[in-house]
Amino acid sequence: MSRRRALLSGAGAVPIIALLAFGLTRDASLIPSPLPGTPAPPFALAVLHASTAEPIRLADHAGEVVVLNFWASWCLACRSEHEALSTVAERYAGRGVHFYGVLYNDTPENARRWIAEMGGQSYPTLLDPGSLTAIDYGLYGVPETFFIGPDGRVAYKQIGPATEQLLVRQIETLLGTVTGEWQ
Amino acid sequence: MRCLGLLLVALAFADVGGATAQDAAPPAPPASAERAPTAAGRASAAWLEQQTRTIASQLRCPVCQGLSLQDSPTELAQEMRDVIRTQLAEGRSPDQVKAYFVGRYGEWILLQPEPRSFNLMVYVLPLVMLVGGGAVVLFALRRWTRADGAATETAAVEDQSTVNS
Amino acid sequence: MTRIIGQTALVMALVLALAGAVAAVVGVRRRRPELVRSAQAAVWVNFALLSVANLAMVYALVTHDFSISYVAQVGSRSTPLLFTVISLWGALEGSILFWGWVLAAFTAVAVYRSRARLPDVLPYATATLLTIGAFFYLLLIGPADPFEPLWPVPADGPGPNPLLQNHILMAVHPPLLYLGYVGMAVPYAFAVGSLLSGRFDDVWIRATRRWTIVAWTFLTLAIVAGMWWSYEVLGWGGYWAWDPVENASFMPWLTATAFLHSVMVQERREMLRVWNLGLITATFVLTVLGTFLTRSGILSSVHAFTQGAIGYYFLVFIALVLVFSLVLVGGRSGELRSAGRIESMASRETAFLLNNLVLTAFTFTVLLGTLFPLVAEAVRGVKVSVGGPFFNRMTLPLCVTLLFLLGVGPALPWGRPSAALRRRFLVPLAGLLLAVAVAALRGAHQPYALLVFGFGAFAALSNMAEFAGAARARVRAHGEGPARALLRVIAAHRRRYGGYTAHLGVVALAVGIAASSSLRREREATLPAGGILEVAGYGLRLDRLWAEEEPQRFVIGSDVTLLEAGRERGRLEPRLNYYGGRSEPLTTPAVQSRATRDIYVTLMAFENDGSSATLKAVVEPLVAWIWVGGLMIALGAVIALWPGRRRTRRSVGVQRELPLQPAAAPRRRVAEGGAD
Structure with missing residues (x-):
């Protein structure tokens, strides 16, 4: 048995093991979005409970904070974040912060029934036929929540259910930085 | 027997060459596409379908595990294929369509990494391995066939190796 | 009670495995045969203990004992009995329990069969197998405890993963895979035994070779069954997606295939000893890597289990195995080198060397592609994907080369080629040209598909010529009938003709893959009831939609009639299955399979009032030959192994x-x- 050869061969294992160890510290299912920091994709979408045919446009909210929550009635995790979204949306109503739900791969009837079942939604939900807006925002699944700053750029993307704490922190950050800096 | 090795290397290079040529030069759509719903129009529709399929099979379905947009039966994949078709019909090039999806989903959405800078490693290392291994095999074969002699010599050499071990 | 029995058995198994491993090594070092025998006794008892633990779990599953967390996780009162039993391997903990049983069984059989032979090697091999077993028993006691109690006891559970209960092949694929993966531990153990004891004689190599064929056969069947399952369940008409877990099962198959060929060079020429030990070791390490990838959640995959602390246990294990193996093989490599000699470049030895080169490069490419997303993330901090298009582009030339070698190799003699060699290739070459011409006329235009058809015909004819030549000689010499002569020839040289049978299976598989992927025609359309979807000369008429409530699921089905030239050619029933707790339905495509083509229909979507539905239809030529090819490979292996x-x-x-x-x-x- 040659000790030198043995040691050299054994050292060959180090990079592979280091790589696998690195992999264990990562979450394979979390894919970072390239959107934060870039201008938010514009949209013009009809409202679910519409009184008029006039669509909601992102461009109408220049200089304001927009929180865009993609959801569906068949999504279980969306139920758990519903209350937090409604509460926080109510708290910031009239302070230059606009919440919108965007319905993802679901029928309007299902969505209405779901909202009624959940005891209402304190902000409008928009319809996205063909998921064009969802794809524009690089959606992987629901729920996902996008925070758009007064500068019209995507500031943050939340994958999975949002909590009250997270919503408040992101909104406060955006309200405090009107100059266009993003976190 | 050297032709075997040559064939191997030639095939490996031919493939990469072929694939890049394919990527670089997509067939141009017929110019008269919009005007006449005739043979040219049908050809253009077929071209659009073909291009959509090609691009969709190079992009990863976001809600599946490892399937391409082309193969995925999910609703989102269907809608993303519609987006590809629409953008192509609007006159965007296949590269622009892919760039759109990379901009929204990140490099993750490309089922094969762009052969640039660091990513080149994943394309080049297998070739290095194949060529290097081929050189080792060739070298060994040369050595093993050179000392052509009687069969008894083999036995002697074997004995030698036995003593050494 | 069940819980206590199961846990006690596992704790005892762990203690016995460690004690047995130490006893075996001390026994052989100090020349104390009674210690070696006690280690063997530990092997038998371990098998009994693991059997008890597995039976306890099956009993708990069947009796719906929801006080055991694993049962509460995968069981439900509405699940049919068969799926309740196979949910033994439906989730992480149970799969490791079952894995442990397979390993204990393999260990027992391997030690029993070799107990009279290999007195120096066997104790080390026993110790190796017991140590590997100890790792799995440790997992079962620690992070993957299947018998963990649950309180309060729920009244019912969610049932197994729908993917598991959606198709019967899930009762076959995982056990075959475990048999293949775990089986590779046996040749590895013998390799370690020979390295530690310094014995490299042909008794050792024969035992290793036979065990490798056994494990390789299971692995082959597992991979093909997995492809079949994907095809029948996932609804996209494909069977291989280069998913990390698929790759993980494919890599050890590649290295084991390389070993099965290069070991013949060692048997004939006493060459490549280090290389062969390296291949066996690599095969085992790759099976452990595959297990790690599946169970650590390190790469996202459709087949992966949920992640947990178990990843770190596996990391330590894989590190120990890797370092130990590399040190052992690397340290011995100087002593094992032999000055071999080959008479001619145009010999079978050369073909085997090239076969090994291509298979090794193939393995490396798949490994690099599978791990590259991790490398890119570590170096660039960016997530990239390496999927089908990459692997197809990189490995297709290797596949074509392998087919070529598969045709050339059997025709080349050991040693020196004879003058008649050139004539030997005339018929296969004619077949090559004919196959390319026919395929081109039938619409194949992709260069790689044409190459696969051409070299496939070449390889098939070349291998068949081996059967025909030997049978003809026997007809002439003994005056036997051709069929009888063929059987006699095969029976007299089982290994050789088993190998050629496997070659024919590989050709069938390759041609099936090339044809079904390159000549595939698909269409998708939303149809009203009575509407017809036309694809590749066939018509699919949507007759009606229906719904049905089953105990464990809700089914939406559609009756579809297959039409060809206006005539009815059969009925298909593609469905969507809704399992509780999941929004997305699971598809059950309907397949009509014929020797020349498959028609594959998936129900994609439907209107709630039953007025219309979206169907996707795929016509794929020669798909059935993939499954036939897989079975032929296994048949070849059985012929080769037949005592x-x-x-x-x-x-x-x-x-x-x-x-x-x-x-x-x-x-x-x-x-x-x-x-x-």
Whole structure:
């Protein structure tokens, strides 16, 4: 048995093991979005409970904070974040912060029934036929929540259910930085 | 027997060459596409379908595990294929369509990494391995066939190796 | 009670495995045979203990004992009995429990069969297998405890993963895969045994070779069954997606295939000893890596289990195995080198070397592609994907080369080529040209598909010529009928003709893959009831939609009639299955399979009032040949493994297989020399 050869061969294992160890510290299912920091994709979408045919446009909210929550009635995790979204949306109503739900791969009837079942939604939900807006925002699944700053750029993307704490922190950050800096 | 090795290397290079040529030069759509719903129009529709399929099979379905947009039966994949078709019909090039999806989903959405800078490693290392291994095999074969002699010599050499071990 | 029985058995198994491993090593070092025998006793008892633990779990599953967390996780009162039993391997903990049982069983059989032979190697091999077992028993006691109690006891559970209960092949694929993966531990253990004891004689290599064929056969069947399952369940008409877990099962298959070929060079020429030990070791390490990838959640995959602390246990294990193996093989490599000699470049030895080169490059490419997303993330901090298009582009040339070698190899003689060699290739070459011409006329235009058809025909004819030539000689010599002569020839040289049978299976598989992927026609459309979807000359008429409530699921089905030239050619029933707790339905595509083509229909979507539905139809030529090819490979392996009469195997067989060389004498000398 040659000790030198043995040691050299054994050292060959180090990079592979280091790589696998690195992999264990990562979450394979979390894919970072390239959107934060870039201008938010514009949209013009009809409202679910519409009184008029006039669509909601992102461009109408220049200089304001927009929180865009993609959801569906068949999504279980969306139920758990519903209350937090409604509460926080109510708290910031009239302070230059606009919440919108965007319905993802679901029928309007299902969505209405779901909202009624959940005891209402304190902000409008928009319809996205063909998921064009969802794809524009690089959606992987629901729920996902996008925070758009007064500068019209995507500031943050939340994958999975949002909590009250997270919503408040992101909104406060955006309200405090009107100059266009993003976190 | 050297032709075997040559064939191997030639095939490996031919493939990469072929694939890049394919990527670089997509067939141009017929110019008269919009005007006449005739043979040219049908050809253009077929071209659009073909291009959509090609691009969709190079992009990863976001809600599946490892399937391409082309193969995925999910609703989102269907809608993303519609987006590809629409953008192509609007006159965007296949590269622009892919760039759109990379901009929204990140490099993750490309089922094969762009052969640039660091990513080149994943394309080049297998070739290095194949060529290097081929050189080792060739070298060994040369050595093993050179000392052509009687069969008894083999036995002697074997004995030698036995003593050494 | 069940819980206590199961846990006690596992704790005892862990203690016994460690004690047995130590006893075996001390026994062989200090020359104390009673210690070695006690280690063997530990092997038998371990098998019994793991059987008890597995039976306890099956009992708990069948009796719906929801006080055991695993049962509460995968069981439900509405699940049919068969799926309740197979949910033993439906989730992480149970799969490791079952894995442990398979390993204990393999260990017992391997040690039992070799107990009279290999006195120096076997104790080390026993210790190796027991140590590997101890790792799995440790997992079962620690992070993957299947018998963990649950309180409060729920009244019912969610049932197994829908993917598991959606198709019967899930009862077959995982056990085959475990048999294949775990089976590779046996040749590895023998390799470690020979490295530690310093014995490299042909008894060792024969035991290793046979065990590798056994494990390789299971692995082959597992991979093909997995492809079949994907095809039948996932609804996209494909069978291989280069998913990390698929790759993980494919890599050890590649290295094991390389070993099965290069080991013949070692048997004939006493060459490549280090290389062969390396291949066996690599195969085992790759099976462990595959297990790690599946169970650590390190790469996202459709087949992956949920992640947990278990990843770190596996990391330590894989690190130990890797370092131990590399040190052992690397340290011995100097002593094992032999100055071999080959008479001609145009010999079978050369073909085997090139086969090994291509298979190794293939393995490396798949490994690099599978791990590259991790590398890119570590270096660039960016997530990239490496999927089908990459692997197809990189490995297709290798596949074509392998088919070429598969045609050339069997025709090349050991040693020196004869003058008749050129004539030998005339028929296969004609077949090559004919196949390319026919395929091109039938609409195949992708260069790689044409190459696969051409070299496939070449390889098939070349291998068939081996059967035909030998049978003809026998007809002439003994006056037997052709069929009888063929069977006699196969029976007399099982390994050789088993190998050629496997070759024909590989060709069938390759041609099936090339045809079904390159000549595939698909269409998708939303149809009203009575509407017809036209694809590749066939019509699919949507007759009606229906719904049905089953105990464990809700089914939406559609009746579809297949039409060809206006005539009805059969009925298809694609469905969507809704399992509780999941929003997305699972598809159950309907397939009509014929020798020349499959028609594959998926129900994609439907209107709630039953007025219309979206169907996707795929027409794929020659898909069935993939499954046939897989079975032929396994058949070839069975032929090769079929036990011969002692007489044929020991003396006569050797002489008959080695007509040209005086190899027997030097080989025995090496066997003796290895002892010191």
